[in-house]
Amino acid sequence: MEVIRTRALRGPNLWSHHTAIEAIVRCTQEELAVDKLPGFEIRLRARFPRIGQFQPHGHADAVPLAHVLELTALALQAEAGCPVTFSRTTATVEEGIFQMVVEYTEEEVGKLAVDLAEKLVNSALQDTPFDLAAALHELRELDEDVRLGPSTGAIVHAAVARRIPYRRMTQGSMVAFGWGSKQRRIQAAEVDSTSAIAENIAQDKELTKKLLDAAGVPVPIGRTVETAEEAWQVAQQIGLPVVIKPKDGNQGKGVTVNITTQEQTIAAFNTAREFRDDIMVERFLPGHDYRLLVIGNKLIAAARRDPPHVVGDGVHSVRELVDIVNADPRRGSGHATSLTKIRFDDIALARLKLQGLDADSVPPQGQRVILRNNANLSTGGSATDVTDDVHPEVAARAVEAAQMIGLDICGVDAVVDSVLRPIEEQNGGVVEVNAAPGLRMHLSPSYGKGRPIGEAIVNTLFGEGEDGRIPVVAVTGTNGKTTTVRLIAHLIASSGLRVGMTNTDGVYVNGRQIDSGDCSGPKSARSVLQHPDVDAAVFETARGGILREGLAFDRCKVAVVTNIGAGDHLGLNYITTVEDLAVLKRVIVQNVDDNGMAVLNATDPIVAAMAATCKGKVTFFGADRYHPVVATHIAQGRRTVYVDKGELVAVEGKFEQRIALADVPLTRNGTIGFQVENTMAAVAAAWGAGIDWQSIRLGLKTFTTDSHNAPGRFNVFDFRGATVIADYGHNPDAMLALVQAVESMPAKRRSVVISGAGDRRDEDIRQQTEILGKAFDDVVLYQDQCQRGRADGEVIALLRQGLQGAPRTSHVDEINGEFVAIDTALDRLKEGDLCLILIDQVEEALAHIGKRVAAG
Numbered sequence: 001m002e003v004i005r006t007r008a009l010r011g012p013n014l015w016s017h018h019t020a021i022e023a024i025v026r027c028t029q030e031e032l033a034v035d036k037l038p039g040f041e042i043r044l045r046a047r048f049p050r051i052g053q054f055q056p057h058g059h060a061d062a063v064p065l066a067h068v069l070e071l072t073a074l075a076l077q078a079e080a081g082c083p084v085t086f087s088r089t090t091a092t093v094e095e096g097i098f099q100m101v102v103e104y105t106e107e108e109v110g111k112l113a114v115d116l117a118e119k120l121v122n123s124a125l126q127d128t129p130f131d132l133a134a135a136l137h138e139l140r141e142l143d144e145d146v147r148l149g150p151s152t153g154a155i156v157h158a159a160v161a162r163r164i165p166y167r168r169m170t171q172g173s174m175v176a177f178g179w180g181s182k183q184r185r186i187q188a189a190e191v192d193s194t195s196a197i198a199e200n201i202a203q204d205k206e207l208t209k210k211l212l213d214a215a216g217v218p219v220p221i222g223r224t225v226e227t228a229e230e231a232w233q234v235a236q237q238i239g240l241p242v243v244i245k246p247k248d249g250n251q252g253k254g255v256t257v258n259i260t261t262q263e264q265t266i267a268a269f270n271t272a273r274e275f276r277d278d279i280m281v282e283r284f285l286p287g288h289d290y291r292l293l294v295i296g297n298k299l300i301a302a303a304r305r306d307p308p309h310v311v312g313d314g315v316h317s318v319r320e321l322v323d324i325v326n327a328d329p330r331r332g333s334g335h336a337t338s339l340t341k342i343r344f345d346d347i348a349l350a351r352l353k354l355q356g357l358d359a360d361s362v363p364p365q366g367q368r369v370i371l372r373n374n375a376n377l378s379t380g381g382s383a384t385d386v387t388d389d390v391h392p393e394v395a396a397r398a399v400e401a402a403q404m405i406g407l408d409i410c411g412v413d414a415v416v417d418s419v420l421r422p423i424e425e426q427n428g429g430v431v432e433v434n435a436a437p438g439l440r441m442h443l444s445p446s447y448g449k450g451r452p453i454g455e456a457i458v459n460t461l462f463g464e465g466e467d468g469r470i471p472v473v474a475v476t477g478t479n480g481k482t483t484t485v486r487l488i489a490h491l492i493a494s495s496g497l498r499v500g501m502t503n504t505d506g507v508y509v510n511g512r513q514i515d516s517g518d519c520s521g522p523k524s525a526r527s528v529l530q531h532p533d534v535d536a537a538v539f540e541t542a543r544g545g546i547l548r549e550g551l552a553f554d555r556c557k558v559a560v561v562t563n564i565g566a567g568d569h570l571g572l573n574y575i576t577t578v579e580d581l582a583v584l585k586r587v588i589v590q591n592v593d594d595n596g597m598a599v600l601n602a603t604d605p606i607v608a609a610m611a612a613t614c615k616g617k618v619t620f621f622g623a624d625r626y627h628p629v630v631a632t633h634i635a636q637g638r639r640t641v642y643v644d645k646g647e648l649v650a651v652e653g654k655f656e657q658r659i660a661l662a663d664v665p666l667t668r669n670g671t672i673g674f675q676v677e678n679t680m681a682a683v684a685a686a687w688g689a690g691i692d693w694q695s696i697r698l699g700l701k702t703f704t705t706d707s708h709n710a711p712g713r714f715n716v717f718d719f720r721g722a723t724v725i726a727d728y729g730h731n732p733d734a735m736l737a738l739v740q741a742v743e744s745m746p747a748k749r750r751s752v753v754i755s756g757a758g759d760r761r762d763e764d765i766r767q768q769t770e771i772l773g774k775a776f777d778d779v780v781l782y783q784d785q786c787q788r789g790r791a792d793g794e795v796i797a798l799l800r801q802g803l804q805g806a807p808r809t810s811h812v813d814e815i816n817g818e819f820v821a822i823d824t825a826l827d828r829l830k831e832g833d834l835c836l837i838l839i840d841q842v843e844e845a846l847a848h849i850g851k852r853v854a855a856g
Helices: 040-047 065-079 107-126 132-146 150-161 196-203 205-214 228-238 262-273 318-326 346-354 392-405 453-461 481-493 522-529 543-549 578-585 605-613 628-635 673-688 693-702 732-743 762-772 794-802 818-828 842-855
Strands: 002-009 020-026 087-091 097-103 166-168 174-177 184-187 222-225 242-246 256-259 279-283 288-295 298-306 309-311 368-370 382-385 409-416 429-435 472-476 499-503 506-509 512-516 536-540 556-561 592-601 617-624 640-644 647-652 655-660 715-719 722-727 750-754 778-783 811-816 834-838
Touching (some): 065 097, 196 392, 205 392, 309 318, 392 429, 522 536, 556 673, 592 605, 617 673, 628 640, 673 732, 722 732, 794 811
Parallel strands (some): 556 592, 617 640, 750 834
Antiparallel strands (some): 020 097, 166 174, 288 409, 309 368, 499 506, 640 647
């Protein structure tokens, strides 16, 4: 067995709505039925007992080894603690080749799981050792490294519950929620509206205290010092005991509390100096350490934090007691657990010394031994939820502290005996205000119930009913995609929205091209969704991108399928039939939002059948209102777009809009059939996206297919009294549509210039000239710049074969080079002739034709 290739499907895809790893797996003839492999299943289960059944009871079908690989990769992730449930293995048209898909939550973990699964299965095949414990440890460690921490994860989970899309912007905790102009960003517990000045103030503990004092929030007195001697002088002035800490520290680093002697002061000063140069001395407040979490203008959670400690049992030493406490499964080394292991370091030893103990001391039964001065969870402290106990006045002081500093999310540290009474009554105070506070103690406190912190933060980012989404329109099909995408974008822009658009020509934002080339894949779509100046997005969604990565979005507002034809790259990536192609392209229909719309070609049976897979509503379009699918949809009162007496008609129940095709330049008064279809699809899509009809009418009147607005899409030129049409059509269905269009245009003599894409099937290349040979008098064949794997002259030979016995063609030329072929055809044109040029290098060819036309 061999895994030939793996790739990550990062969005909804051919197989599922889940992110998944797809692997192409080759099995030998013997491996097509694992029950024929002597002792294999026994050896595999001995190495990995938790693997599930190979197939349900009662099924007698042979189980290929690729399916066992799938189950192994899924089970390894599950054992490592990754919540994945979906997997699938499908045979391809090639004997022994399978497509295996396994869901993942973290891409790197999913890839590693497939790699380890292959090694595990092969070890069972070859009866070689496999260290399952080491493999699971490697998976868990990687998952711990790459997955979101509990704080960020809680925010993301809350967003997902509200159906707000998200994406990780870095490997760390920076996450974007929503799309385009509606997106918001966070990093851990910081949000994009958090002021950098507010963060700087929070880091400056002395300035923080001055501001809080000015706002009437109780704070301990103290000031900054530069030497240990000055620290002792200030300690004596403000009164012992004191606290010494870095002026702009965090996580309790370098903090020493309850200092009563000069020796302790010097030691504490030196400890703080290891972290910062500026040191603060302030009055020590007796009492418990409380963290009050303020989000927006509300106190959301509160926890009492206790320093790391052990309780003596009269038997074990302090070191042994720490080991016993750290054995608690709730304690870990990172932030994924509710408790952190207690650090037994020099700081702990120093704290023991203050209590007259050392590491080997055996404290008596019940003695509480403190191992650190601060109560931070990151150093082994514990947290007890006290949210329901907080006095309204305590909550008010916390909110005032956060607002005085200017923080949207703020951790307010207060020292008081109890939060049941106002701070002032207890001579307590606020000792610190924290930007980007840790949320773990509130999400999963050591004791007490967790609080919905993620929901509170998401609610501050997005108002009630908001989901951070902009309208997304996805367009796929065989022909007409790019023109339809451009027209939809134009209609939406006519309403005043800023539109991001991707197609085979490039990426455009608000009318400006920001990238060029074939940009019909998910990478380009993602770049549009993260652009802050985009109010709506229209994506040409090509088959290659769906196969390669899946969709760039989880759901779309509108999905448009123009048509499905046989010439669209069949034979590539195991897409061998029109039915296969339809299953792939209907992915956008399957991922229409519940409140969205699928816009489907009613006259294409394969496209019309996609309606059954749509979770939202369906708009059918078709020129003939009496077509069975169109007529039925109209009769049912559902959205339909059709043509009647030279008008485009949009109906839904009793609602009706009529637009004269004479007012739609794209259709040339309704004579260009495929442009009428593109117009119907675009109007239905804009309607589904919520665009008003005044804007739709305006957009239709002002959209033209010149070489600047829609390059390579039926661009018409006047050349010496002859009509020249440039188009990027490149499959049999496109040829049929183009022939129908040009036959509606008068001409004395018709000529065509054509090449062929080498990555099409032989029959598709031949069929193009079979169609053209029935409609054109002269044919100029040329070899384009890229033969895409074909031998020199091979494509032209296939095109020539298609012209054998052509009923109309009387003259055929074979030219090497696109521009030479174009010049050959143009030089022969006479007044009243028509020439269709099927271009390959779109921009360069159009520029060349433009120069010839300008020269006359």
